[in-house]
Amino acid sequence: MTTNTDGSTATVEYAPEHTPRLNWAEQAPEVFKAMVRLDAAARKGLDPTLLELVKVRASQINHCALCVDMHSKEALAAGERVERIVQLSAWEESEHFYTERELAALALTEAVTVLTDGFVPDEVYSRAAKHFDEAELAQLIAAIAVINAWNRFGVSCRLVPGHYQPEPR
Numbered sequence: 001m002t003t004n005t006d007g008s009t010a011t012v013e014y015a016p017e018h019t020p021r022l023n024w025a026e027q028a029p030e031v032f033k034a035m036v037r038l039d040a041a042a043r044k045g046l047d048p049t050l051l052e053l054v055k056v057r058a059s060q061i062n063h064c065a066l067c068v069d070m071h072s073k074e075a076l077a078a079g080e081r082v083e084r085i086v087q088l089s090a091w092e093e094s095e096h097f098y099t100e101r102e103l104a105a106l107a108l109t110e111a112v113t114v115l116t117d118g119f120v121p122d123e124v125y126s127r128a129a130k131h132f133d134e135a136e137l138a139q140l141i142a143a144i145a146v147i148n149a150w151n152r153f154g155v156s157c158r159l160v161p162g163h164y165q166p167e168p169r
Helices: 029-043 048-061 065-077 082-093 100-114 122-131 134-156
Strands: none
Touching (some): 029 134, 048 065, 048 134, 065 082, 065 134, 100 122, 122 134
């Protein structure tokens, strides 16, 4: 049910939910376990809110609906503001929502995720290097690579968004 502007209610019919193509985690459990360990290792030392912004943005670029859903909810659970999550798809036009450090991380996320020119441009890497020490930068690159891998599994298997619930904090 939805409420119309005149106060009346109407039934809204949504498209049916699709079914996943494959439960890859069940079919390749050792790979899934390795991915979970890799994800845990990649997140070490990174600000959790920054990490979720990076994960949402990479997932948007890769059209991974499950990961957009999951990491948006994780960001909200971590205290992130709705406006900043909503603006991620247009972060370059919404720079005032983010810190210089976050902007550098988002630019690096775009460059590593898209690899339009086959490499990460020097100016993008240099911008990130100004805001992250080498250890943090290595962790950030690892986190971007890992979310891209998760996205590939999610998109290939058509995993279904909408059901993820973050752990209570």
